[in-house]
Amino acid sequence: xxxxxxxxxxxxxxxxxxxxxxxxxxxxxxxxxxxxxxxxxxxxxxxxxxxxxxxxxxxxxxxxxxxxxxxxxxxxxxxxxxxxxxxxxxxxxxxxxxxxxxxxxxxxxxxxxx
Amino acid sequence: xxxxxxxxxxxxxxxxxxxxxxxxxxxxxxxxxxxxxxxxxxxxxxxxxxxxxxxxxxxxxxxxxxxxxxxxxxxxxxxxxxxxxxxxxxxxxxxxxxxxxxxxxxxxxxx
Numbered sequence: 001x002x003x004x005x006x007x008x009x010x011x012x013x014x015x016x017x018x019x020x021x022x023x024x025x026x027x028x029x030x031x032x033x034x035x036x037x038x039x040x041x042x043x044x045x046x047x048x049x050x051x052x053x054x055x056x057x058x059x060x061x062x063x064x065x066x067x068x069x070x071x072x073x074x075x076x077x078x079x080x081x082x083x084x085x086x087x088x089x090x091x092x093x094x095x096x097x098x099x100x101x102x103x104x105x106x107x108x109x110x111x112x113x114x
Numbered sequence: 115x116x117x118x119x120x121x122x123x124x125x126x127x128x129x130x131x132x133x134x135x136x137x138x139x140x141x142x143x144x145x146x147x148x149x150x151x152x153x154x155x156x157x158x159x160x161x162x163x164x165x166x167x168x169x170x171x172x173x174x175x176x177x178x179x180x181x182x183x184x185x186x187x188x189x190x191x192x193x194x195x196x197x198x199x200x201x202x203x204x205x206x207x208x209x210x211x212x213x214x215x216x217x218x219x220x221x222x223x224x225x
Contacts, residue, residue, distance in 0.1 A: 044216040099163035106157040
């Protein structure tokens with residue numbers, strides 16, 4: 001069974017810092033990996049999707065990498081801002097997943113202080 | 115562009131009462147549809163998925179059921195709610211490349 005782990009569980013940084021969020025998964029037979037952002041009491045916003053054949057994706061100040069063989073992904077946030085404060089979730093679709101549903105980590109809660 | 119709607123946004127129901135949560139998607143055809151639940155202190159858990167009208171699969175045994183009466187409508191139901199059904203319920207749809215998009219969610223509190 002696919003297990004997704006995110007480290008750290010919580011992170012507090014001053015504004016302007018670059019930061020890295022980590023995600024690991026136990027079954028490397030993934031179809032794709034998706035990073036989401038969740039604001040308190042809200043739904044999930046898709047940030048980046050990495051297909052299994054890709055090694056990274058970039059969107060603005062966000063860069064996500066994927067090392068499928070080692071079961072790891074990182075989300076890099078450059079020049080962090082208070083508006084980046086949210087919970088960041090990593091999720092994978094494993095090839096054997098029914099209906100191509102997502103397996104989620106428990107998230108990293110990020111606080112960027114002014 | 116595609117949008118996904120969920121209602122109600124919040125719901126407080128007594129134990130033993132019925133439940134009906136609705137999700138609709140606009141701007142796409144024949145999407146895969148999903149119901150997830152996010153409980154306090156736990157990650158997001160898949161409850162049901164559907165690959166077409168009338169086709170529902172359940173991932174975990176539970177007190178809930180789902181139906182897909184139309185291509186872009188997904189309904190989550192219960193005949194009698196339990197305290198353990200409290201949580202944040204999220205509906206999602208996926209594109210052909212399986213990137214998933216989530217609705218705004220329904221906060222359910224069972225008292």
